[in-house]
Amino acid sequence: MDKREKLRMSFDPHTIEHLGVKMYSNIPNAIAELIANAYDAEAENVIIELFDKDGSKSIRLTDDGVGMDFDDINTKFLRIGRKRRLEDGNAFSPNGKRKVTGKKGLGKLAFFGIGDTIDIVTKKDGKQILFTLDWNELLETDKPDYEPQFHIIDCNSEEHGTSITLKNLKRKSKFDKAELAISLSKLFNLFDNSFNVIISLNGDEALKIDDKLKYKNIAAQFKWNFSEFSITVASDYSEKSKISGEIISTEKPLKPGLRGITLFANGRLVNAPEFFGVSESSHGFSYFTGWLNVDFVDDWEKDVISTDRQSLNWDLPETELLRAFLKKTMSELERDWRKQRNEKKKEEIKEKTKVDISGWYGKLPQEVQTSIEPIVTAIMYDSELPVDTQTSIVKNLHSLIPEYPYYHWRHLHSSVQDASYTDYDRKDFYRAFEETIKRYISEVRSKSGSINSTDSGMMGEVFGKGKVLKVADKYKKTDGSEFTPFTIENIEEGQKFLSMGILSGARNPVAHEEVAQLRDSKLFTEKDCLDALSLLSHLFRRLDDA
Secondary structure, three states: OOOOOOOOOOOOOHHHHHHHHOOOOOHHHHHHHHHHHHHHOOOOEEEEEEEOHHHOOEEEEEEOOOOOOHHHHHHHHOOOOOOHHHHHOOOEOOOOOOEOOOOOOOHHHHHHHHEEEEEEEEEEOOEEEEEEEEHHHHHHOOOOOOOOOEEEEEOOOOOOEEEEEEEEEOOOOOOOHHHHHHHHHOOEOOOEOOEEEEEEEOOOOOEEEOHHHHHOOOOEEEEEEHHHHHOOOOOOOOOHHHOEEEEEEEOOOOOHHHOEEEEEEOOEEEEEEEOOOOOOOOHHHHHEEEEEEOHHHHOOOOOOEOOOOOOEOOOOHHHHHHHHHHHHHHHHHHHHHHHHHHHHHHHHHHHHHOOOHHHHHHOOOHHHHHHHHHHHHHHHOOOOOOHHHHHHHHHHHHHHOOOOHHHHHOOOOHHHHHHHHHHHHOOOHHHHHHHHHHHHHHHHHHHHOOOOOOHHHHHHHHOOOOOOOOOOOOOOOOOOOOOOHHHHHHHHHHHHHHHHHHHHHHHHHHHHOOHHHHHHOOOOOHHHHHHHHHHHHHHHHHHHHO
């Protein structure tokens, strides 16, 4: 075998098409790579200019970073797949100001994902270098390397930075500056006073891109500081304390594209919004969005971030542990959300209806509460009915089944309710009965004018056949004729004996036993009280007619 013979692996230019063009076919992701390059070059200001007038579209991004010299362009910028962290020996920008976001050396291929022609102008150390990358030229070259034309001119040594213009764009529709700004904000979590990015369209007023833009159209109901909340989660995950961020819930369900928790590492998206394996069939997860910083994943020896930065490789031991912790935390956070949301709804309904849900439940018999509570829960917490509709339903339900329903369902006379309710509410049933007896005695004396010294004697004196108070006089049969004297006599006598009897039922036991003993022994129960109050209600109604 000839020792001069060699095996050689070669790369077709079309490889770039698969690595870059297909992977970065949308404008936000492609521009994001340019922004990341500017950040890694220690730029403090980045200007994105969109142009779409007269049917010609282009995008220009200018930064004030350190710029590139000829050697930088050749060995770094034009080198596909350069592992900068391995070659440079650290993960920091040229002057050590920032931890760099780039890692694989494939981001520059994003340019060809949206445009065929790339003009680059860069300044460093008194030299300005201009060169153009042309997609069609690259495909047609028959050489192992693509050699773009360039020009070098002198410039002010104080000037530095890079301008990249993408031309011959594949995009047909017009640019939406505001929408693009929001899309870019969702891909980063590093915009601050030390890194300003603005975007303009056809020279109009520039719009600043910041981290708040990603949640611009979201009205938060509750927020959780992840670091503070995760402390309450029982877990021995070793990286737990290194995770920070904010989880947001909304009052109404979010659109599908806005749901989920985004992961960022060193300010760049590394995992698109998701819920880390928690069952998303749960109603609550349609209300959640937010972001978490997981910078440590970028420091792992294994590269766990996908090339398009849309997801982590969740099949590795390191990421499985992270996913398990995030899943558990989100499950517990969802339970906390339900608790807070339910309490808020209770307060809203209480304010609008004056119905205290917890207090209402506490004053319902067990068998009634068991039936009512699932209905209220379904209306208030599990439905998407408007709050006004929920409020109206709860208010109507409460009017049908009020506190102490058996008390109200008896349709007690107003005087009985007025005299008894305070003690009944305290579950002092015998005293409620006794206070109503006192009210009855007082109203009988007032109406009859009796001065009889004994209450029972007074009842016998004013009620009955031919007595002062006639309770049946005004009633006639349905045909207008009179009831028989015998019927009237029985009703009048009945009022007398019932009045005397109920007084004995109230006063005689009290004369010999403490009210507390009657109550606590269950000798006089709630049902006994309601039965007695119902009888008194009947007597009051007769008294009204007397």
